[in-house]
Amino acid sequence: MSNFDTLWDYNHPEETEQKFLRLQKQAEDSGNIGYLAELLTQIARSQGLQAKYELAHETLDRAESLLNKDLIVARIRYFLERGRVFNSSSRPLDAIPQFLHAWELGIQFGEDDYAVDAAHMLGIAEVTSEKRMEWNMKALEYAEKHPKASRWLGSLYNNIGWAKVENGNLEEALELFKRALDFRMEQGNSNSVFVAKWCVAKVLRLIGQVEESFAIQKELLAETKQTTNPDGYVLEEIAECFLLLNRNEEAKQYFSLCYDRLIHDDYLVSNNPERIARIKEIAGK
Structure with missing residues (x-):
């Protein structure tokens, strides 16, 4: 079975959804329930990014019906995407418990990348700036100690940087955005480098x-x-x-x-x- 995660194009979720849907029949015929459940969570994510929230929840309902205690990764991804759809549709209080489930499962079973994904989403969804900062710092600390989650460092530097801007700590924010830029340049993704440069430039203007x-x-x-x-x-x-x-x-x-x-x-x-x-x-x- 192909690695469907490599098909993601977050700038074009409608095209990504179509790619995933073309894989769905193959996944259903394979009998691999874990693969199908994970694929469905990503179909739901692509639908959520298009603001097709009701459809995304229906897709997640189907993924949920396939889950059992042995499908650890599928369960984590289900909670992550259910949370993301809630959060994107302005329902953060419904999203937070989903992300907490994903965080706890990720920690428990050593799924470091997904654990940090959940923590970083809590750093977005939490209601107060203090709680958001707490989760962002927790995610950063975990990502710095666990190489399997290191890809999140750029996003976390960015998110914490904006929290610093929100609190008026512009010099600290600038330092974080510069760290994010260095990280993005090492990764070599031109779109991410572009955004990181923009963030640095904006804070330079603000100071x-x-x-x-x-x-x-x-x-x-x-x-x-x-x-x-x-x-x-x-x-x-x-x-x-x-x-x-x-x-x-x-x-x-x-x-x-x-x-x-x-x-x-x-x-x-x-x-x-x-x-x-x-x-x-x-x-x-």
């Missing part, structure tokens, strides 16, 4: 190093122009830099460009309407 931030964002803009449409978040940061540099007309132009892109970002529009409204106002839309 007043505007020219340095501006230079990085312009490099990122040049990258996106070579491969696809300009990234809305890069355009936003360039606009913010122009504003701080008192280049107001250029700021207005770039706020307008970023608005035209970010207005189609459903998550941002739903969760940060004030930010969208500010961009629209400055852009003169």
Whole structure:
């Protein structure tokens, strides 16, 4: 049976879902219940990323019906994906117990990678910033001690960095984002390196190093122009830099460009309407 996890493209969940669905009949015919249950959890994840939450829960119901006490990995993955669907559909209080089950099973059976995945999700889903930080630090400590979970270090540096930004600890956040960038560059994934550079540049702007931030964002803009449409978040940061540099007309132009892109970002529009409204106002839309 093929390793379906290698088929994941998180930027295109609809295409990933179709790949997984094509494997489903083969998995059903194989009689390998553990493989099928795990595959179903990933089909559900791809559906959740498309905001098809009801369908994702139905898929997870089928995975749940296959589980038994011996299918450790399938059980952990089931709890992880049930939690992710709850969390993505704005039901964190339902998500938290699922992630806790996944964390406990991962620790108990030495499934280090999944354990850290669960802890990092608790660092996202928990209600208070203190609890989120507690879980992020717990995940980081575990990942640093367990090589099988080391791939999570970049994400954890990033998540803890944003928690530091939220609490106003910008210098500490910058150091974490730089560590994340170093880690991503070692991994060699261009998309992850791009995001890590953007995070460093944003915090540089927030601490007043505007020219340095501006230079990085312009490099990122040049990258996106070579491969696809300009990234809305890069355009936003360039606009913010122009504003701080008192280049107001250029700021207005770039706020307008970023608005035209970010207005189609459903998550941002739903969760940060004030930010969208500010961009629209400055852009003169």
